[in-house]
Amino acid sequence: MPAKGVVLLSGGLDSATTLAIARSQGYECHALSFEYGQRHARELESARRLAAALGAKEHLVLRLDLRAIGGSALTADIEIPKGRGAETIAAGIPITYVPARNTIFLSHALAWAEVLGARDLFIGVNVLDASGYPDCRSEFIEAFERLANLATKAGVEGHGRFRIHAPLIALSKAEIIRRGVQLDVDYGLTWSCYEPQPDGRACGLCDACLLRRKGFAEAGLSDPLPYAA
Numbered sequence: 001m002p003a004k005g006v007v008l009l010s011g012g013l014d015s016a017t018t019l020a021i022a023r024s025q026g027y028e029c030h031a032l033s034f035e036y037g038q039r040h041a042r043e044l045e046s047a048r049r050l051a052a053a054l055g056a057k058e059h060l061v062l063r064l065d066l067r068a069i070g071g072s073a074l075t076a077d078i079e080i081p082k083g084r085g086a087e088t089i090a091a092g093i094p095i096t097y098v099p100a101r102n103t104i105f106l107s108h109a110l111a112w113a114e115v116l117g118a119r120d121l122f123i124g125v126n127v128l129d130a131s132g133y134p135d136c137r138s139e140f141i142e143a144f145e146r147l148a149n150l151a152t153k154a155g156v157e158g159h160g161r162f163r164i165h166a167p168l169i170a171l172s173k174a175e176i177i178r179r180g181v182q183l184d185v186d187y188g189l190t191w192s193c194y195e196p197q198p199d200g201r202a203c204g205l206c207d208a209c210l211l212r213r214k215g216f217a218e219a220g221l222s223d224p225l226p227y228a229a
């Protein structure tokens with residue numbers, strides 16, 4: 001029997017690549033997405049298509065109302081920053097940071113893993129070419145792994161250790177894209193933009209679009225998504 005893995009799947013490029021890596025390592029993948037009150041449903045559509053295309057055993061979409069908490073441009077009526085340079089993006093924690101999001105998401109992944117009998121959790125965080133979110137760093141991943149083994153019945157009764165896998169953590173966006181292409185990820189199914197245009201194109205100017213386009217350019221590949229700008 002293959003080992004089970006719970007894979008956080010947002011619908012973006014990083015989580016799609018992470019799912020493909022987990023599958024290539026032989027895991028039976030249980031994909032987990034959240035309808036958390038994000039500004040648009042486009043990325044959830046992508047998550048559903050990716051879960052099917054990349055061979056997830058099942059895909060669970062949990063509802064969480066982070067909009068009731070707000071505090072982020074992704075969950076409140078706050079303008080999305082546009083047209084920022086790579087240095088500005090790397091310089092601080094932007095308003096698109098969603099308070100404690102990866103802690104919230106991993107906690108749900110851990111609960112589901114405990115029920116499934118899975119001990120391996122996968123998350124597509126990366127620190128290079130990222131937006132400086134504190135819950136994307138290796139210190140956070142290591143701390144959460146300790147927590148997982150302290151905070152669960154499965155952990156304290158010694159039924160195998162939980163491991164948090166962050167296979168992209170030290171990769172640049174270009175390296176992530178090249179890895180995904182090797183694993184036949186169709187990046188046309190992924191979605192990164194924070195502010196899709198009414199005609200369905202990506203905005204081309206938000207941090208997520210800029211980092212994605214820089215990654216494709218550095219990888220020497222063309223991005224299959226259409227952009228408005």
Ligand SMILES: [Zn+2]
Pocket residue numbers: 192193194195196202203204205206207208209210
């Ligand atoms: Zn965008």
